[in-house]
Amino acid sequence: MTNLLTVLPAFDTQPYTHILPSLEKALISSADLLTLDAFDVAKRAQVPSGEVKKLASAVLNGLNAFTTLREVGRPAGNVPATDPGQHEVISTLDDVLDTALDGGVAIGRVTEFVGESAAGKTQFLLTLLLSAQLNPPHGVGKAALYISTEAPLQTTRLAQILNQHSKLTVLPPDERPTMARVQSAHIHDLEAQDHILRFQVPVMLQRHDVGLLVIDSIAANYRPEFDKGKAKRSAAESFVKRSNQVTDLGTLLRETAEKYGIAVVVANQVADRFAAFEPPPSQLQTSQQVQKPPSVSAPQNLPILPSTTPQGTAHDGVITPPSLSTDDPLALDHQHRFFTGWGDDMQTTNLKTPSLGLAWTNQLSARVALVKVPIYEAKQYMAGEEPNIAGWKRTFKVVFSEWCQPSCSEFEISSGGVRSIAEQHENGS
């Protein structure tokens, strides 16, 4: 049986060793055993049907014993039951961002931080490595494991955050996090990634009492692979194979998170996306509103799109009924705007898409997009002159999450880590 021990790890295969190899060769899975008649299975695998019946009922008993009734919120596996009302999190060490995340990054789930290079992903991950060590409610009082795929762990920066973060410096020495409780490992390529995540990480999780697993970044090892020696694969086949690999990876991470009661936080990269969105003529003609405060106005090469009329509010005394914005609402391009983190306000033209596609997105429990927008100097520009970038506006955007609502907050990076900017508020979700 190809997946019997994955489905029922504690299953005793001893009484069935004489039929299992034939079942495996016939590519029969445990789901097949449950949906097909024992006689058909036996015929296909050329084994006695009585034995197949016995195996099927043993599997069924095993499955029914596992699927026990549980209080909502109580995790399975080795972790002791927690109060159903309590929701374990790892804080970002900033109050506004923690509120946006309803406390912080949730335990037992996979959260993704996605953004362009230098958007601030690593800063957040380093902060989480430290806050995981704090006692509840800010952390889980356990060690952290950092797996890098590109650059190794930035220990200098980690030490700097540890020594300068406003919330960490006020703690007494016995409560402060330490560098010693941060374990790190490096994964060079894709084959090693699967092996390490599947077999070596669980050992490390238990040996070091780890509460947080960070992978920075998840997409780096997925590069176009050129098969040498095999027949040339068509693009569609490679795509399907990649999607299945990504699905398996996501499943592995989710299972690890739930089984060991840890938070899995993953960093992801982005690629550019070009959307063909024509604003409807009626919207361009309505009166334009000022979008940004004067200090950050950019030279206008593009027409300012007016802010979208909020639902149900009176505009010129007429309440507009809710309507679709396009007659092709299920187009992937259009829907991308709402689950990638870029594009859900009509003004944005610089759209990004997280790597690994829709298959990966379906595996996540939460996605936080770190959106970086340049702030141009407000001065008189000559024709054809490039605007000067005075700074960056960084937004911490919860795109979707299983435990909190979508939101947007601005933040900045400092020597002590990341902190939110409370004064300026942004329109939009």
Place this chain on the structure above:
Amino acid sequence: MATVIDITSSPQKLPPSSHRLPTVSASDALQELQTAGPETIATTLPALDTLLAGVGTNSIGGLGRGKTTEIWGPVGAGKTALLLQIAARELCRGSTVVWIDGSSPLVATRLDSAIEQRTSAMSGIAATQGEIVRYRNNLKHYRVPTLSHLLAMVLHSQPDFPPSGTTMVVIRGLNTLIDIDYPRILFASAGKSPQQKWQAGRRYAVLGSLIAGLNKLAVLNNVAIVATTGCASRTRSDSGLGSALVPGISGAEWDGGVWNRLVIFRDFHCRFVGVQKSQGRSLIGRQEIGETGKIVAFDVEHDGSVRQQGPSSSLPSEALRKSISRSPAKPRGRYIDEVADSEGEDADEYGWAETDEDALTADTGVDETTEQIATA
């Protein structure tokens, strides 16, 4: 001598010597129907209930009991939010709800929050902690890590499953379970052994067994089963459009077995529920990938509650088309002009046209979908 049968009388008054079949009067039958309890579960969005109601029946629309509904949509669209609200309503009315999580477990605080809002929406006063706990205990939560666990639960269900008093069974994240055991395989790859070819077809066969099992469970226990799935994408190269989202689970038997199919998706202003299949009949064409069917607008408030936006009836398609931007590549509906070669012919010399039309509009049952290569 003919026995006078009083047509308003109940069957027991028939004389025993009568050889007529006992009849039930229409008023009695109606009364029985009304006292038997609602056959649907309200979706808390009135316009959606209307869309899901059968045409010409008096019954209130909603998710049919004894039937399976599929709700699909991209991540974060609002599927769980809506389901939580529907479940909370059932819990607050004293029913039991079975909640089966396939991919990741429900967050407990969301359930409590939904129950709180429902009780205050229904009774106008805030719920006490004891009430919330009591209602929460009526939600029986199961966690199925693999497809095999779900199949064991549904196809070989234990005698006490579902518990008595259950009106709704929710299965969340069904496509993730299927994709792990039976990932999509490209049919075109050559050089497959007979076993591999057989295995490639197992996905759809297992789905067929699953939907049959779900429908049987639904009917035997008079529960409404709701399965949520994520989405995949499919190219639409034949119509020149880009890719569109499609349900994560597809297949002739599965599509034929679900009674309702809803799609939940987001847009700039608010979110929408589209009804793609209702009352066992598909409302969109077989080849129309990316069509949403009739839609109802809603939004998820910051406290997690789901509220309908706009008028209480669903939006007619004409009202929509006015203010929306037209996708540049999407083909416009063409009006069928008269074909030149039918000049002068009398349309209906022999009266065949009427009978043909009757045959065409009769209930032809469920469409079969053709298989295509699906890319995620």
